[in-house]
Amino acid sequence: MSSIKAADGPSRAVGEKDPREGPRAGRGFGDRVLEYTAEYGIVIFLVLMCVGFAIWQSGTFPTSRNIKSLLGNQAIPAILALAVVLPLAAGEFDLSIAANLGFCSIASAEFASHGMTPALVIILTLMIGAAIGLINAVIVVGIGVNAFIATLGMSTVLAGGNLLLTNGNTVFEGIGESFTSIATTRIFGIEIVVLYFLIVAIVAWYAMERTPFGRYLRATGMAREAARLSGISTTRRLSGAFVIAGTLSGLCGVLQTAHLGSAAATVGPEFLLPAYAAAFLGATTIRRGMFNVWGTVVGVLVLAVGINGLTLAGAPIWVPDVFNGVALIVAVSAAVLVARHRERAKPKTT
Amino acid sequence: MPGGLTVDRLSKTFAGQRALDDVSTAFPAGEITALLGHNGSGKSTLIKILAGFYDPDDERTVDVFDQELTLPVSPRQAHEVGLRFMHQDLALVDDLTIADNFAFVDHFHTRTDLGPISRRREHQRVGEVLATFGVEEDPGTQVGDLDMTTKTIVGMARAVQDSRSSEDDIRHHVLFLDEPTAALPQDEVERVLEVMRGIRDRGGAVVLVSHRIDEVMRIADRVVVLRDGRVVAQRERAGLDPDGLVELIVGGSAADEGRRSKAPEDGVTLSVRGLCGPRLRGLDFDVRRGEIVGIAGLVGCGRSELARILAGAQRAESGACSLAGTPFEPKTPADALRAGVSYVPQDRRGAGCITGMSLQENLSLGLLGRFFARGWLNLREERRSTREAIAEFGIRPPDPRRLVAYFSGGNQQKAVVSRAVSRNPTLLVLDEPMQGIDVGAKREIAQIVRNLADEGVSVLVGSTDAADLVGLCERVLVLNRGELVAIAAGAEVAEERLTLLAANPDGEEGAR
Numbered sequence: 001m002s003s004i005k006a007a008d009g010p011s012r013a014v015g016e017k018d019p020r021e022g023p024r025a026g027r028g029f030g031d032r033v034l035e036y037t038a039e040y041g042i043v044i045f046l047v048l049m050c051v052g053f054a055i056w057q058s059g060t061f062p063t064s065r066n067i068k069s070l071l072g073n074q075a076i077p078a079i080l081a082l083a084v085v086l087p088l089a090a091g092e093f094d095l096s097i098a099a100n101l102g103f104c105s106i107a108s109a110e111f112a113s114h115g116m117t118p119a120l121v122i123i124l125t126l127m128i129g130a131a132i133g134l135i136n137a138v139i140v141v142g143i144g145v146n147a148f149i150a151t152l153g154m155s156t157v158l159a160g161g162n163l164l165l166t167n168g169n170t171v172f173e174g175i176g177e178s179f180t181s182i183a184t185t186r187i188f189g190i191e192i193v194v195l196y197f198l199i200v201a202i203v204a205w206y207a208m209e210r211t212p213f214g215r216y217l218r219a220t221g222m223a224r225e226a227a228r229l230s231g232i233s234t235t236r237r238l239s240g241a242f243v244i245a246g247t248l249s250g251l252c253g254v255l256q257t258a259h260l261g262s263a264a265a266t267v268g269p270e271f272l273l274p275a276y277a278a279a280f281l282g283a284t285t286i287r288r289g290m291f292n293v294w295g296t297v298v299g300v301l302v303l304a305v306g307i308n309g310l311t312l313a314g315a316p317i318w319v320p321d322v323f324n325g326v327a328l329i330v331a332v333s334a335a336v337l338v339a340r341h342r343e344r345a346k347p348k349t350t
Numbered sequence: 351m352p353g354g355l356t357v358d359r360l361s362k363t364f365a366g367q368r369a370l371d372d373v374s375t376a377f378p379a380g381e382i383t384a385l386l387g388h389n390g391s392g393k394s395t396l397i398k399i400l401a402g403f404y405d406p407d408d409e410r411t412v413d414v415f416d417q418e419l420t421l422p423v424s425p426r427q428a429h430e431v432g433l434r435f436m437h438q439d440l441a442l443v444d445d446l447t448i449a450d451n452f453a454f455v456d457h458f459h460t461r462t463d464l465g466p467i468s469r470r471r472e473h474q475r476v477g478e479v480l481a482t483f484g485v486e487e488d489p490g491t492q493v494g495d496l497d498m499t500t501k502t503i504v505g506m507a508r509a510v511q512d513s514r515s516s517e518d519d520i521r522h523h524v525l526f527l528d529e530p531t532a533a534l535p536q537d538e539v540e541r542v543l544e545v546m547r548g549i550r551d552r553g554g555a556v557v558l559v560s561h562r563i564d565e566v567m568r569i570a571d572r573v574v575v576l577r578d579g580r581v582v583a584q585r586e587r588a589g590l591d592p593d594g595l596v597e598l599i600v601g602g603s604a605a606d607e608g609r610r611s612k613a614p615e616d617g618v619t620l621s622v623r624g625l626c627g628p629r630l631r632g633l634d635f636d637v638r639r640g641e642i643v644g645i646a647g648l649v650g651c652g653r654s655e656l657a658r659i660l661a662g663a664q665r666a667e668s669g670a671c672s673l674a675g676t677p678f679e680p681k682t683p684a685d686a687l688r689a690g691v692s693y694v695p696q697d698r699r700g701a702g703c704i705t706g707m708s709l710q711e712n713l714s715l716g717l718l719g720r721f722f723a724r725g726w727l728n729l730r731e732e733r734r735s736t737r738e739a740i741a742e743f744g745i746r747p748p749d750p751r752r753l754v755a756y757f758s759g760g761n762q763q764k765a766v767v768s769r770a771v772s773r774n775p776t777l778l779v780l781d782e783p784m785q786g787i788d789v790g791a792k793r794e795i796a797q798i799v800r801n802l803a804d805e806g807v808s809v810l811v812g813s814t815d816a817a818d819l820v821g822l823c824e825r826v827l828v829l830n831r832g833e834l835v836a837i838a839a840g841a842e843v844a845e846e847r848l849t850l851l852a853a854n855p856d857g858e859e860g861a862r
Contacts, residue, residue: 210726211722211725211727212719212722212727215711215714215715215718215727216715216716216718218707219704219707219711219715222704222706222707223700223701223703223704223705225697225700225701226700226701226702226703226704227704227715227716228663228682229661229663229683229693229695229701229702230683230687230715230716230769231683231684231687231688231716232684232715232716233682233684289706
């Protein structure tokens with residue numbers, strides 16, 4: 001077929017490497033630095049923030065007392081943030097986690113004030129948390145109600161339940177040392193809730209990254225039909241995610257009561273936004289574009305360190321809310337931008 | 351030839367890979383140019399640069415009807431100089447009317463953005479445009495109620511129509527069509543081709559991306575062939591024969607018809623009796639061990655439904671199936687897989703694979719149990735197994751960690767097929783496995799299917815394009831409106847015969 005007008009070969013210098021030889025060929029040092037910076041951007045931000053506050057508030061921020069109290073106070077919000085990672089990874093919102101925490105906090109306070117042993121209180125409360133998760137699962141997975149609406153409704157129901165149980169009062173009478181010690185016992189000066197958090201984080205990481213459950217949960221979140229057709233029971237994974245999220249919220253509820261020694265009728269809602277902010281911040285790092293455990297932990301720390309540092313610097317009381325809200329918006333914006341950048345750069349053809 | 355689009359020395363590199371390498375070509379006015387090439391040859395990259403979705407490596411000036419346009423451009427600029435694009439999925443919103451869909455591209459005709467929309471005027475204007483394209487539907491019809499062919503034509507009309515000026519402006523447009531006929535039934539294709547001819551005859555430049563060689567032979571005035579990001583040929587279509595064209599695209603000899611080394615065996619693997627579903631009306635057929643059976647028929651004939659019922663993705667309303675002698679009534683896809691039926695769905699990107707996951711994660715979807723031991727996922731073992739599949743099925747590039755979204759359609763399909771095969775099925779059900787993939791990948795997949803059948807696996811292949819079934823299937827079931835109207839076997843498995851049976855079953859005596 002000599003008549004075909006073939007285009008001339010590309011003008012490439014002799015000996016120059018064909019860029020098609022390897023996917024990484026031709027990528028400079030600068031590109032890789034950029035890639036890592038994007039991947040670990042918020043980790044770097046966290047470190048810079050710590051260094052900054054350590055210099056700015058050198059008398060208060062970098063002290064062992066401040067750090068210990070910071071960790072002790074953030075353990076429960078951190079566990080709650082991990083609770084939202086599972087439904088989010090499966091592609092659904094669970095907005096009832098904070099109300100679940102509140103309800104379980106009050107329930108456990110009632111149990112404890114009626115003289116139940118700490119072990120029994122924990123078991124009963126976890127069962128309540130799990131049951132709430134199960135009801136969510138039935139409504140969302142079984143009936144097919146939009147999860148956003150179903151769990152928002154559940155939140156409101158639980159908030160009403162709190163008033164029913166407490167009459168609007170704070171429950172504190174009869175909550176003894178034996179119960180509060182499950183959260184406040186110190187190991188090397190650090191409250192034991194931090195240890196609980198570490199255990200939950202490791203188990204959650206293991207479940208998400210090293211078991212078929214976690215992989216299939218992600219598959220369910222990314223493309224439900226494709227997951228189902230490949231033989232994965234997406235309804236089971238999704239239900240599992242809601243039940244685990246509910247159980248972890250219940251755990252946070254018990255620990256919250258034990259940590260404070262009381263439960264106010266209004267406890268709960270303030271935990272919601274930080275948990276989501278942390279999860280979304282987390283999705284911009286470590287495993288970018290995916291909700292992941294260690295990213296979420298970094299997210300919790302970013303929020304905690306930011307608010308703690310600003311408070312120490314004398315910031316007024318409205319700052320924490322603004323900081324949380326801005327962080328959530330910035331995190332989600334960053335995630336969107338990262339995704340768009342990838343989309344543009346993707347070597348997609350035909 | 352004056353006018354049209356001229357592209358000069360355009361290059362694009364992605365992460366070190368040249369997707370487009372110094373491409374210079376032209377798409378003249380008043381001609382239909384077929385832009386051909388494998389998946390991954392650079393066609394989409396070229397189009398996306400022109401559409402303003404990608405930036406080229408270096409700034410380049412292209413010539414559009416004697417206007418100079420400097421790339422990179424924004425999608426808006428590209429639109430304004432007359433570069434128009436119709437995506438494969440048409441980008442029409444089913445829930446809105448035709449007129450409202452037009453308004454997305456063209457704005458509503460109000461004095462200001464806050465001015466009231468005159469439905470009457472919008473409808474009148476859109477109705478006039480539709481009439482020039484031979485569409486008789488009312489502009490107030492919901493797009494979702496249109497058949498695929500009319501939808502495609504509406505998409506084309508929307509792309510070339512221009513609001514604020516006269517209808518002559520088609521003369522200054524370059525219309526890119528990405529596989530406009532891929533999802534259409536064979537007998538409707540001509541309507542779309544006719545619209546393309548109309549646009550050409552009114553002086554527009556039409557660029558057609560298509561994998562259907564017969565269609566290109568019928569309609570194109572010119573062909574531009576890309577391979578590995580370079581232009582390997584650009585010439586008049588007249589004087590080329592189909593084999594020559596395929597040879598240009600694949601870069602080798604076209605005479606490569608695969609053969610099976612064994613004949614189907616005697617035992618019956620799948621037996622279907624009186625199967626009914628929302629579309630299907632009482633199907634009866636058997637598939638033998640090691641037999642490749644095609645399912646032909648137009649869109650809506652019940653082909654996908656049959657595949658989905660066998661895959662457990664949808665329940666049958668009545669009827670009975672048995673698999674290797676035991677009753678087979680899967681309630682879920684998991685049931686079907688356990689019973690030994692693997693399924694490759696028609697919607698590759700939406701249901702076949704998870705594009706946001708890596709190749710490795712896709713290949714082990716539903717199979718992670720194999721790599722889960724002593725409480726841990728053995729990721730190294732998973733990767734090793736992925737590499738084996740990459741080698742066996744020829745998936746390129748051979749990178750287990752690459753996101754599936756970044757593979758070309760043909761390679762995505764090979765990945766989906768390889769996962770289905772790795773279940774060691776007794777029956778493999780493939781729904782439109784060849785849709786939207788290039789000639790080379792089609793051959794590779796056909797060969798995979800033949801090898802499986804040689805090992806005793808029974809295969810059902812559904813396709814609206816009879817050409818995909820010829821040379822592959824021993825028998826072909828022809829469906830029409832949910833009924834089995836013919837079973838073609840032997841010499842009857844020929845493209846013209848199947849197309850005729852599928853399109854016009856009443857004119858034929860039953861071939862059974």
